[in-house]
Amino acid sequence: MNFVQVLNGIALGSLFMILSSGLAMIYGLRGVGNFAHGALYMAGAYIAYSVSTYISFWAALIAAPLALAVIGVVIELVFFRPLQKRDHIQVALITFGLAMVIERTIVLIWGADPLRVAPPDAFGGTISVLGASFPTYRLVLIGAALLIALGLVIWLRWTRVGLEIRAASHDGTTAVILGVNVDRVSLIVVCVGAALAGLAGALAGPYTSVYPSMGSAILISVLIVVVIGGIGSIAGAMIAGMGLGIVQTLGTVYVPDVAALVPYVAIVAVLLWRPMGLAGKRV
Amino acid sequence: MSRSSRSCYGARWASPGSGSEVSDTDLRPISLDALAGAAAPRLNRRTALIAGAGAALVLGAGLLMPVVVRGASAFGLIFDAVMFAFLTMSIAFLVRHLGIVSLGHTAFFGGSAYTVAIATTVGGMGMIPAAALGLLVGVVLAVLMGAIVVRASGMTFMMLTLALGQAVYQVVVLQIARPWTGASDGTSLSYIAGDSFFGVPPDQVVNPVGFWPVVWIVFVLSIVALWFVGRMKFGRVLQGIRENEERMRFSGYDTVRPRFLAFVVSGTVASIGGVLFALNASYVSPELLSFFRSGDALIATLLGGTGLLVGPVVGALIYMILLSTLNSTGNLQLYLGAALVIVLAFLPTGVTGAIVTGVKRLWRRIRRKGPM
Numbered sequence: 001m002n003f004v005q006v007l008n009g010i011a012l013g014s015l016f017m018i019l020s021s022g023l024a025m026i027y028g029l030r031g032v033g034n035f036a037h038g039a040l041y042m043a044g045a046y047i048a049y050s051v052s053t054y055i056s057f058w059a060a061l062i063a064a065p066l067a068l069a070v071i072g073v074v075i076e077l078v079f080f081r082p083l084q085k086r087d088h089i090q091v092a093l094i095t096f097g098l099a100m101v102i103e104r105t106i107v108l109i110w111g112a113d114p115l116r117v118a119p120p121d122a123f124g125g126t127i128s129v130l131g132a133s134f135p136t137y138r139l140v141l142i143g144a145a146l147l148i149a150l151g152l153v154i155w156l157r158w159t160r161v162g163l164e165i166r167a168a169s170h171d172g173t174t175a176v177i178l179g180v181n182v183d184r185v186s187l188i189v190v191c192v193g194a195a196l197a198g199l200a201g202a203l204a205g206p207y208t209s210v211y212p213s214m215g216s217a218i219l220i221s222v223l224i225v226v227v228i229g230g231i232g233s234i235a236g237a238m239i240a241g242m243g244l245g246i247v248q249t250l251g252t253v254y255v256p257d258v259a260a261l262v263p264y265v266a267i268v269a270v271l272l273w274r275p276m277g278l279a280g281k282r283v
Numbered sequence: 284m285s286r287s288s289r290s291c292y293g294a295r296w297a298s299p300g301s302g303s304e305v306s307d308t309d310l311r312p313i314s315l316d317a318l319a320g321a322a323a324p325r326l327n328r329r330t331a332l333i334a335g336a337g338a339a340l341v342l343g344a345g346l347l348m349p350v351v352v353r354g355a356s357a358f359g360l361i362f363d364a365v366m367f368a369f370l371t372m373s374i375a376f377l378v379r380h381l382g383i384v385s386l387g388h389t390a391f392f393g394g395s396a397y398t399v400a401i402a403t404t405v406g407g408m409g410m411i412p413a414a415a416l417g418l419l420v421g422v423v424l425a426v427l428m429g430a431i432v433v434r435a436s437g438m439t440f441m442m443l444t445l446a447l448g449q450a451v452y453q454v455v456v457l458q459i460a461r462p463w464t465g466a467s468d469g470t471s472l473s474y475i476a477g478d479s480f481f482g483v484p485p486d487q488v489v490n491p492v493g494f495w496p497v498v499w500i501v502f503v504l505s506i507v508a509l510w511f512v513g514r515m516k517f518g519r520v521l522q523g524i525r526e527n528e529e530r531m532r533f534s535g536y537d538t539v540r541p542r543f544l545a546f547v548v549s550g551t552v553a554s555i556g557g558v559l560f561a562l563n564a565s566y567v568s569p570e571l572l573s574f575f576r577s578g579d580a581l582i583a584t585l586l587g588g589t590g591l592l593v594g595p596v597v598g599a600l601i602y603m604i605l606l607s608t609l610n611s612t613g614n615l616q617l618y619l620g621a622a623l624v625i626v627l628a629f630l631p632t633g634v635t636g637a638i639v640t641g642v643k644r645l646w647r648r649i650r651r652k653g654p655m
Contacts, residue, residue: 033438035445083628089384089437093581094627096386100578100620108614216574220449223442231439257459264450267443271431 004132005253006246011138011207013245014145018200019218020225020237021152022193028169028232029186030080031088036095038219039102040194044068044201045210046110049117052205057120064202065195072194076187099215107212114212117205137206144203148196149238156234165189169232221248224263228270230277240270240278334510342503349492360607362491364600365502366563369556371584371595371602373549376509378589380521381545383440386577387428387448391550393571394451395421395557400567401463403472410480410488414558421554422547424451429546433539445577452572469568472561480562489565498559505552510592512548521545575616582623588633597635 019041026034047067048060055063075098083091118124119137126133156162164185167175176182208214225244229236244263251262270278352358370392377383395417402413432443455464464470474485480497487493512518523531524538531538561567570576579602587598605622609615630637 027438031438033442079628086631089382089441090627090631092438092441093384093585094624096578096581097620097623097627100575100616100623102620104614104617104620108617213574220446220574223446227439227442227446231442258457260453260457261450264447264453267446268431275434 003130004134005250007129007134007138007142009246009249010242011141011145011245012249013242014142014149015200015204015207015218016221016225016241016245017149017238018145018152018196018241019222020229020241021149021234022196023222023226024229024232024234024237025165025169025189026193027226028165028234029172029182029189030084030091031172032080032091032095033223033226033231034095034193035092035219036075036099036102037193037197037222038215038217039099039106040068040071040197040215041201041204041218042212042215043071043102043106044198045117045205045214046106046115046201047198048202048205049110049115049210052117057117057206060202060205061199065199068198068201069191069195071198072191073187075194076190080186080190081183099219103212103215110210112212115210117210119206141203141207145200148199152196152234153238161185161188166234169234221263224267228267228277230274230279233277233279236277236279330514334507338503338507342500345499345503346496348499349495356607359491360603361600362495362498363606364596364603365498366556366560367580367583367603368502368596368599369505369559370553370580371587371599372506372509373551373553373556374580374584375587375589375595375598376513376549376552377545378584380513380518380525381542382525383437384581385444385546385549386441386581387432387444387446388550388553389572389577389580390428390448390451391421391425391553392557392560392580393455393567393576394424395554396561396564396567396571397455397464397470399558399561400470400472403474404470405463407473407475409475409478410485410562414480414562417558417561418551418554421557422551425547425550425554429543429550433543433546445574448572448577449574452569452574455572456569464569467569469566469570472565472567474565488562491563494559494563498563501555501559505555506592506596509548509552512545513592517541517544578623579619582619582626585633586622586626588635588637590632590636591639594633594635598633601634 019037023034023037026032026037044064044067048057048064051060051063075095079091079094079098083094119140123136123140125136127136127139128134129139156165164175164180165188167178168180168182168185172182204214221244222241225241226237228244229238229240244266247266248259248262252259255262274280348361349358352361370388373391374385374388377385398420399413399417402408402416403410406413406416408416428444428447431447432440435443454460456467457464458466460466474488476485478485480488483494483497513521520531520536520541523534523536524541528538557571560571583598583602584595585598586601587596588594602619605618606615609618626633632640
């Protein structure tokens, strides 16, 4: 029973992990906390809903990240790049405005009622995990998210672009001096970050259903994850994301009455223990 | 980390044309006198007298508002704007003096409003004890949140205040809190017959016109208090921290405690607004604490501009006008989000800042072409 709950937590943690690593990467490159990240996730979920209704779930898994990558490019070219000399707080507030616009636009297109997304037929049932039955789709979600996370780690750790992303996150000025083209790297990062948010949204559809406040709800969690992990730290965000997912899910089992407060308790506890977050200044 | 942490304090966009001489890289010991000439002139007897006379004039003129503004809807609009202005003013105070943007002030406004409601229903308290308790809880919330966020830099500060502000929302909508807060339904206040709030009976407290004198007096006093705090030596220390925190620290100033105190002062003003709001609205809902509410408060603040004391008040008024004209379509959020993007991209000093810049430019041109 407990193992199943831990698996549930890992499923939620996987979503947090993908979203918060995207947020942390964008923060590292542009110094901007992207408040539109939740809205991008929501957009991905709604686009995936339509595509999987009319075509198929598998097409949705491709269409949603692609559409969001395009939105990411637009955000980078229209806002982040021209405004990079401005105060970062201003740019972050602009993303807050964008979030409001995107969320309302989605409600105008798809309506305010929650929508159900059916998982593909092959993964519709349940599967036996150590004697307990568990929805197959959640295992798929966990597998997909872990694959994405692994790919992200390999990309960041062992490629030239990944090296440049880590360099720029660690010290932007020095990275520029050493010849890192921050504009180019930032375009890639915002594009990938937005696409991952879209993919997370598409994967989340059959898991959480699709509803108008899903963006702002997950944004709060992701912000908490990023602060717990140590702002700007991609590894910290991943670890904290998985940790918070598990802790929050176990919270709903053991302290159901106050489970909604678990993330807030977690963030206060971590900040009292390590004011710079788990990873401190490491990327 | 290092790249963004410094720029957070150099947030000069808040004040239009504040020609401060302190640069980001200059680490010589700072002199508060050097800052005094910039945005916050020293407080002397003359400025205090002028300001006092001005405040008295505004106070007197404002009390006549219900007589001057006849239409109930027009007056209701002004009343709502003043209520909302408590929130925008408190947010703007932190932007103006510290260059930090709080997305969590709804917690103080909404938290104190909820406390008043619960005190009157569950506690069976009269209006004045309930108001006192509401204010106390608002201040305690500000102290708690301030203690957590005070060391955070600009970007972390925004993320943390947004997240922690939502914690209060989550507490309120908990199912186990339903007997007190009504969970997602909200809860109504109950008034004791014959009770009075500084001479205003309950049936007049819920009536904007009847409650107006109390609201207006408290409002003007709050503005004066914020003005005074900004002009004190404390205000100049805050400005020094905003311009270059590192240099202030090297110069021997404690930079954590002033930031904390400023946060609590600001939270207190928001709480006062929450208390008055609850008494008048006689109903509180989780909406007061929601994600979009904090967005709206921020948008109203920045729309008005934070460089001038009156900026956030103008912002609140513009917001209420937009609310009354646009909300019928339900797309207010869309327009407000777009407005935030446009204002920040093209008009970073807000409407009042743009007016000030425009008037200054015009004045210079007139002087140059004039017969002198």
